[in-house]
Amino acid sequence: MVRSSDILLILVAIIFPPAAAAIVGGICSADFWINLLLTLLGYIPGHVHAFYLIYSKMQADERFGPGNWEYLGNAEYAPIEAQYAPAPQQQPYGAHPPAHGHYGAVHSQGQTTYGTA
Numbered sequence: 001m002v003r004s005s006d007i008l009l010i011l012v013a014i015i016f017p018p019a020a021a022a023i024v025g026g027i028c029s030a031d032f033w034i035n036l037l038l039t040l041l042g043y044i045p046g047h048v049h050a051f052y053l054i055y056s057k058m059q060a061d062e063r064f065g066p067g068n069w070e071y072l073g074n075a076e077y078a079p080i081e082a083q084y085a086p087a088p089q090q091q092p093y094g095a096h097p098p099a100h101g102h103y104g105a106v107h108s109q110g111q112t113t114y115g116t117a
Helices: 004-015 017-025 030-041 043-064
Strands: 069-073 076-079
Touching: 004 017, 004 043, 017 030, 017 043, 017 069, 030 043, 043 069, 043 076
Parallel strands: none
Antiparallel strands: 069 076
């Protein structure tokens, strides 16, 4: 999902790609210096690199949640372990629910339950 801050970051990347790289990775990061060099060598390669950095940040937001990641450099992100809780997996359509607590379920003691208890 695209947030308003991502749209603003894209607009900054259109005007001056190294500024967007500095916002994403910091002014002292290798990504900033690579982007500055690419922009000086040709304006389009700087744009491509800046958009790649923004895309990677958006993917980290979707995967780990907004703000639940840390930037490792080289357009790589990792979850902050204390805050990261993976989303529960959904069952595919038509899949049967787990057998515990349902009609005819066999429990670990070998008892079969009939009903909703």
